Amino acid sequence: MKVNKYRDRVEEKLNDYLPKSGELADSIRYSVIDCGKRFRPILTYTIADIYKEDISLFDSSACAVELIHAYSLIHDDLPAMDDDDVRHSKPACHKEFSEAQAILTGDALQAFAFSIITNDNKIEQSIRLQCVQQLSNASYEMALGQAIDMSIMSRTVDIDILENMHSKKTGALLRCAVNLGATISTKCSPKDMRILDSFSKSIGLAYQIQDDVLDILVSEDVLGKKQNSDIEKNKPTYPSLLGMDNSQIMLNEYYDKAIDSLDKLSVDAERLINLTRKLQSRGF
Amino acid sequence: MKVNKYRDRVEEKLNDYLPKSGELADSIRYSVIDCGKRFRPILTYTIADIYKEDISLFDSSACAVELIHAYSLIHDDLPAMDDDDVRHSKPACHKEFSEAQAILTGDALQAFAFSIITNDNKIEQSIRLQCVQQLSNASYEMALGQAIDMSIMSRTVDIDILENMHSKKTGALLRCAVNLGATISTKCSPKDMRILDSFSKSIGLAYQIQDDVLDILVSEDVLGKKQNSDIEKNKPTYPSLLGMDNSQIMLNEYYDKAIDSLDKLSVDAERLINLTRKLQSRGF
Numbered sequence: 001m002k003v004n005k006y007r008d009r010v011e012e013k014l015n016d017y018l019p020k021s022g023e024l025a026d027s028i029r030y031s032v033i034d035c036g037k038r039f040r041p042i043l044t045y046t047i048a049d050i051y052k053e054d055i056s057l058f059d060s061s062a063c064a065v066e067l068i069h070a071y072s073l074i075h076d077d078l079p080a081m082d083d084d085d086v087r088h089s090k091p092a093c094h095k096e097f098s099e100a101q102a103i104l105t106g107d108a109l110q111a112f113a114f115s116i117i118t119n120d121n122k123i124e125q126s127i128r129l130q131c132v133q134q135l136s137n138a139s140y141e142m143a144l145g146q147a148i149d150m151s152i153m154s155r156t157v158d159i160d161i162l163e164n165m166h167s168k169k170t171g172a173l174l175r176c177a178v179n180l181g182a183t184i185s186t187k188c189s190p191k192d193m194r195i196l197d198s199f200s201k202s203i204g205l206a207y208q209i210q211d212d213v214l215d216i217l218v219s220e221d222v223l224g225k226k227q228n229s230d231i232e233k234n235k236p237t238y239p240s241l242l243g244m245d246n247s248q249i250m251l252n253e254y255y256d257k258a259i260d261s262l263d264k265l266s267v268d269a270e271r272l273i274n275l276t277r278k279l280q281s282r283g284f
Numbered sequence: 285m286k287v288n289k290y291r292d293r294v295e296e297k298l299n300d301y302l303p304k305s306g307e308l309a310d311s312i313r314y315s316v317i318d319c320g321k322r323f324r325p326i327l328t329y330t331i332a333d334i335y336k337e338d339i340s341l342f343d344s345s346a347c348a349v350e351l352i353h354a355y356s357l358i359h360d361d362l363p364a365m366d367d368d369d370v371r372h373s374k375p376a377c378h379k380e381f382s383e384a385q386a387i388l389t390g391d392a393l394q395a396f397a398f399s400i401i402t403n404d405n406k407i408e409q410s411i412r413l414q415c416v417q418q419l420s421n422a423s424y425e426m427a428l429g430q431a432i433d434m435s436i437m438s439r440t441v442d443i444d445i446l447e448n449m450h451s452k453k454t455g456a457l458l459r460c461a462v463n464l465g466a467t468i469s470t471k472c473s474p475k476d477m478r479i480l481d482s483f484s485k486s487i488g489l490a491y492q493i494q495d496d497v498l499d500i501l502v503s504e505d506v507l508g509k510k511q512n513s514d515i516e517k518n519k520p521t522y523p524s525l526l527g528m529d530n531s532q533i534m535l536n537e538y539y540d541k542a543i544d545s546l547d548k549l550s551v552d553a554e555r556l557i558n559l560t561r562k563l564q565s566r567g568f
Contacts, residue, residue: 080383100364115421144307
């Protein structure tokens with residue numbers, strides 16, 4: 001399975017990119033290195049794989065998307081936000097350092113993500129520009145999604161509001177991870193880009209419903225963060241709106257839809273399908 | 285004086301760029317529209333002016349640099365950071381809305397700044413890419429500068445540490461405002477770019493020393509934020525290290541040095557000199 005190879009690669013590249021000394025280097029490395037599922041960069045690399053591209057062209061974007069994800073988790077965990085003390089089975093950034101340092105670490109990581117894409121001279125300028133365009137739009141959407149999430153806490157909402165929130169909060173960056181891969185690949189046609197965009201929308205939704213389900217089913221030591229945190233915060237979730245069984249049916253339907261949408265792709269999508277199935281069976 | 289024209293222009297363009305509805309639109313507009321001295325975008329526009337360029341090519345960068353500045357103020361004012369309740373003579377973003385919303389408003393503004401540059405189709409792609417490169421580097425430096433600022437609170441430091449902190453916290457973005465203008469101008473030679481970079485370094489330092497001085501001399505109703513906030517927070521400043529008189533001499537020397545450095549510029553720098561003199565005599 002290539003997933004492990006890609007996970008190792010993103011780890012190595014992040015390690016190379018991130019500052020090794022100076023202000024915030026400790027808190028940046030603490031929050032990024034050796035933690036997280038790396039699902040977003042693995043997606044980007046898998047797109048490179050199915051188009052048989054030179055994988056080194058995808059490093060900066062794969063890492064940048066992971067850094068935007070990492071920054072969002074640091075800010076989401078802050079006391080004023082979701083107030084979570086544990087992340088990746090260790091104290092959250094603001095607990096290990098301070099709230100001020102956690103805010104600045106997130107801020108610095110967001111800027112750094114754009115910086116590493118623009119500085120990647122291996123990639124044609126127009127492509128780099130498109131990548132920054134996509135990533136900045138996704139990062140903006142993500143902040144809006146988190147704002148909706150905060151605003152609906154303890155409120156009764158319908159499934160459309162929940163879906164809108166998640167399509168921004170989680171979906172935008174997942175789609176971006178796929179679209180960055182499709183943008184950098186010279187062999188990915190406009191038709192394939194549309195197919196992959198549709199694929200990424202479906203897995204974005206499936207992934208979030210699954211997160212809601214796992215939050216209830218899985219213990220803290222496996223999850224790496226607090227169990228039942230949604231219920232305790234009175235957050236509307238798919239299980240709270242649809243029930244557990246229907247949520248599980250729904251997430252499997254979205255994963256199936258994602259895989260079905262790959263049928264018409266111009267290249268062999270086996271590795272992307274395998275990754276999706278692996279994701280579908282994830283336990284945390 | 286063209287300064288007022290540029291101030292009106294950046295106001296109008298920010299108004300056009302920023303979202304008018306949706307999540308965070310209120311707090312984004314509250315924190316950006318009709319407030320601030322707009323010194324950074326005015327600098328960018330003045331570079332366009334001395335090279336007699338089409339000013340509309342500078343709108344996205346002028347606004348982007350102001351948005352990065354605005355986001356940094358929102359985060360700096362947070363209770364976990366400088367804990368300032370008043371900004372631009374009104375409640376700080378986190379007082380008017382909430383801490384969570386202020387964090388997200390800053391996050392969204394940072395992403396939005398990169399987005400408006402990358403989406404500006406009037407500008408050649410390679411230039412847009414350079415602008416994002418410069419702005420992301422400056423934004424990253426700024427976060428490091430604020431981290432130093434937090435770490436030296438209540439500590440005795442020497443003038444080198446103070447200067448390093450300010451060159452990152454305030455200087456990087458001021459330099460960027462000038463360099464963005466120089467980058468977009470097709471008539472600005474590499475030699476002129478070096479001269480302008482040196483000019484911007486000097487005014488960056490002068491500006492910060494002046495901020496420290498004004499914090500002591502000027503009352504809250506003129507300053508638009510709390511007077512003596514540095515002293516109350518036990519922050520090392522130029523006046524606390526060098527005394528008030530020496531600080532004033534030093535800031536004037538830096539302004540003079542900035543103006544002297546423009547002597548060798550290939551174009552008439554009168555408007556840039558006038559702007560610098562205006563800045564030197566600012567009262568808030």
